[in-house]
Amino acid sequence: MTQRARLSDVAGLAGVSIATVSRALSNPAVVRSDTLEKIRSAIVALRYVPDGTARALASGRTRTVGAIVPTLDNSIFALAVQGLQTTLADAGYQLLIAAHEYNPAAELALARALVERSIDALVLVGADHTQQTRDLVQMHGIPLLITWAISPDYPSVGFDNRLIGELAARHFIELGHTRFGIVSGHFRHNDRARERTAGFRQALRKAKLPLPDANIVEQPFGYEGGRAGLRVLMQMRPRPTAIFCGNDVLALGALFEAQGMKLDVPGDVSIVGCDNLPISSQVSPGLTTVLLPVYDLGKQAANALLGWFGRQEPPADACLPVELVVRGTSGPCPAA
């Protein structure tokens, strides 16, 4: 192969104009079927692959979507990305992916890099973004889809994060617990973490149960964060017997630390997480958690975008159902 074939080569071999070949590619319905056939065989003979950069410049669309997630280190985001990518690819769209690692400046820089590449839409996680990021995206007229949370300002496919905290709290209350603790990721720049905590707190308040501020501990994401959070809470007097963790990685870290401390889970302390990672049903005891259908989230986000591209109007918000899955890490409040 000396040189990559261009549209003009295909046109020459098929004996038609480049305009016709272009139409055969992007809108075959308007091309006569025998013409189409000639073009098809020319394409095959030349192994023609269209040049996306030229196509993008001429058409103004790249068939590429950008997504910025906090991190791929948490498999919960990796799973959602997988759902997003697979569904987009089936429709001929590709995914530019980036991770901001909970740094808003990084998010802005990455958004700019993606915008420069003329993405057809941008997917972000959470509703909390700097004004600069929002301005950038708006200025370029790029459809913005919020995921994981519902945004008042943008189309969203997300969860009711407040409800997540509520579900955890109500579960503990039903089990008779009265002393609570929270291990959360950092609240700053993370509306999901704030909302889950707020929901938990709100449900307790409604039940007239206390949640001292000191019992809300922020930890960096990771198993170690969960472990550290549990240690802090277990030093409180009176000890909390019911601990809500903002995600499953923190919850598993807390569980492992409790086991390492020879605490009985749930005999001494109950733990509830959020996500329902694949691992959460494998460990023993299985983790009680709030199931988030994140692969579905990815798929629905992709479909929302595809609909948006087609209809030229923003999709309706979708709030995906979450559900408490009770497993072995939660049980009745131990006798005092």
Add this chain to the structure above:
Amino acid sequence: MTQRARLSDVAGLAGVSIATVSRALSNPAVVRSDTLEKIRSAIVALRYVPDGTARALASGRTRTVGAIVPTLDNSIFALAVQGLQTTLADAGYQLLIAAHEYNPAAELALARALVERSIDALVLVGADHTQQTRDLVQMHGIPLLITWAISPDYPSVGFDNRLIGELAARHFIELGHTRFGIVSGHFRHNDRARERTAGFRQALRKAKLPLPDANIVEQPFGYEGGRAGLRVLMQMRPRPTAIFCGNDVLALGALFEAQGMKLDVPGDVSIVGCDNLPISSQVSPGLTTVLLPVYDLGKQAANALLGWFGRQEPPADACLPVELVVRGTSGPCPAA
């Protein structure tokens, strides 16, 4: 904002030609510093963001790299992608990501979709790819980097997968085991799985120890695969006492199943995995495994590409060190 600013707008405001603005952006060293300053302020005033599609068409480079991994569901790939993406982004490159889910036809389709978007390079996992995929990439003159394995045909940043199996086998042999089993992902289209198994087998043969074919069980990727694999092996008579799993997810599945069966690990059966996932050091007992520095792999792959772009010549192969990490799931062979 009515309309996105173009190069000509910046040129107009700065009182220079578009050629000079273009140079100021891509090769500022050749532009006089006061001219540069005028251009800089025009760019800021207009909030100019270059159009990557035009830039790509004119320059022939997109500053975008494509990567196709088996799946993001295994966090080992997500971690490597994170290392790759972060390092590329720091150098101004973005990452188009796709997952083929162990389907070579999907890999080809995705490769085509990425090639159409004129990626500057393609990153693939493993050395095993269809001729069509290889032809496609070669025909378009796209630099191809193999990761995870060393390829005889392409620049690679990978591991010695045979050595991984050997390390596991030698560890078991030192512990006095004589009955072995393997739980592997499917061998088809997966050179890493084949090589790891071959390395294990080879080390046993060298030590004159038997490994019946029936003791090599292939399972689909996932915790369930690991569980099923362990069940199969535990039905063998005589029972194997030492089980090598092709990756940590399979190994953890096997461990959990063994625990569910009330087997003592490592008292009754020893298990060694491969990957050293974050979770593997958290579970109890901790998983003995072969540590693969995958975040590093991603970073080094990115740097190999960046060097390739700069020097115009392919990077040297890099075989990253792997190491056995002994934890609680492996121990001496139980008395017969």
Add this chain to the structure above:
DNA sequence: CTGAAAGCGCTTACAG
């Protein structure tokens, strides 16, 4: 150090 101009490979009204 800077500018005029050709060209990258397509798409898309506009005619016919």
Add this chain to the structure above:
DNA sequence: CTGAAAGCGCTTACAG
């Protein structure tokens, strides 16, 4: 249903 032509917004030799 098809073709000629303008244009998408840049980059990059080539002159000067």
